[in-house]
Amino acid sequence: MGKNHPKVDDYVVSRVRALESLLLEKGLLAPDAVDRVVRRYEASTGPMIGARAVARAWRDAAYRARLLQQPTAALADLGVRYDRLVVVENTPAVHNLVVCTLCSCYPWDVMGLPPTWYKAPAYRSRAVSEPRAVLAEFGLVVPQEREVHVWDSSAELRYMVMPMLPPGAQDLSEDELASRITREALIGVAEVTLPARAG
Amino acid sequence: MNGAHDLGGMHGFGPVDPEPDEPVFHHDWERRVFALNLASGFLGQWNIDMSRYAREQMPAAEYLATTYYEHWLFGLEHLLVKKGLVKPEEIEARVAELRRQRVGRPAAGS
């Protein structure tokens, strides 16, 4: 396990159990509430929603314009109700990166819950002051002539990056494209790449 | 460096907590690490600014969760190792040895 991962701590484990059983006992918590919340955020939402929106935008210029200009409406087309997303577009001249320095704000409804590293002090402290170095650690070297725009989402808007369509992907279907778009690409710490096709 | 030591104006640490009739040192190890720092400084292998910087090298979360003389201990180890006067594995071996002695178990293998 990396250093960013929380330590397994018997103390915390037993404290969480104690709290849950207390709240149940006091009737402050419905018996199935915890399971339902967990299911929603563990299984039903996730980066596949954001990936779907980006894949459609890549294939459909009208949808792309809407996703960038009216993201709430564009998400509604996908059956997602979410009114505070801002989509920022990567171009050959600009690379975008999202962070929340004050806590760990993240567009849950279109990207699921954030990865541990996104919530860890190392990322939160460094993304604003040395984004190129952080990106390089993720294996993404942004050339000096390309601007880096860091979006610190410390207010109520949530940011998602629209990565660039990788070369050679023009003929792929929306499903195929969506499957290539990673959570990391939507945060802005990776580009979308196509695997070298064998044969 | 923008480290955890740079505390001026930070919120969230709660009230100042003075202790009536506070002793100079609270534990014997505090006495020892204080004197070890001064005596080792005399070796002339580093200066006071290097000592301060060494304490700032403590990981930020650990710095805030530990006390003053633990910072001094960290800094001293850091400098001794950096200057090649002591190897990290020597420290770990000695720690392990002392722990075995104190627990009163025979050394491993015997």
Added chain:
Amino acid sequence: MSHDHDHHHDHDHDPDHPGEHGAPLSGPALRVKALESLLVEKGLVDPVALDQLIDRYETKVGPRNGARVVARAWTDPAFKRRLLDDTSSAMAEFGYTGRQGENMVVVENTPTIHNMVVCTLCSCYPWPVLGLPPVWYKSAPYRSRAVIDPRGVLREFGVELRDDVEVRVWDSTAELRYLVLPLRPAGTQGMSEEQLAEIVTRDSMIGTGVVNGLSAR
């Protein structure tokens, strides 16, 4: 908080002779012991020097030194002038020199100015005149709040300043070390220098206290 972090002075419960009765040494106590034995073994430190250093800072220097300086400044105007103008030499008259007191500055409280001292970056403190600093001086709450909320900190120390008093916080992050010259309390006219030195508290010389004439005993 029910699961608050250990308080600084009850980290381990065997303060003076850790491990003496077979209890395992742990944490920093164990590491310090290991380091000391290694350094002694390598001839890098002299065990006698360690004992001398500890004895010096635990028993020989302390806030009584600063209190004597303050009492003299209260009773001898010529000394007070020297103390404010050339602090290090005035202190040398008492023999209070050396490490962490090489470059001293005395700042004087007046009815309209209250001074207080902090080191936000570490815990710099004038050792020769005050000894080693108390835990609270080195703690995050004091270091973080003294510069942003000095009046709030002072209130917690029981010092209530009138609104028209200017608060000057000296953040001693460079190599100068500060000593506050507190106000001499009313009703102490008849007291000798020695008696005055008795009533000067450590906190009044850091600036988190004032000298109270009524509680003078």
Added chain:
Amino acid sequence: MRVLKGADVEQVIRKSGGARVHVELPAKFKAGDRVVARNLHPLGHTRLPRYARGRRGVIDRDHGVFIFPDTHAAGTGQKPQHVYAVRFDARELWGEAAEPRQFVYLDLWESYLDPA
């Protein structure tokens, strides 16, 4: 390597010279000058606290010449220079809501300061 002997402790402590450097150097500022602390974020050691960076203050006094900790900690030289007590109004440091008649005095090396 010198090893500190028990018999020498008292003398060594008393004789400690500190970081003052006894050389004459021209001072860039004098008491009363308005200055602004530079907005520096070095990876190395510095004694310029974050809360003062980019803030304006007034030179209170010139303390004389001292070793510069930023380079001294890095082992790249003493770079002696003047250190000044700079007086910052609490409202400059902490905004309009800060209490009036409250000042922070911070000792800053010349390399940390620009004229305001």
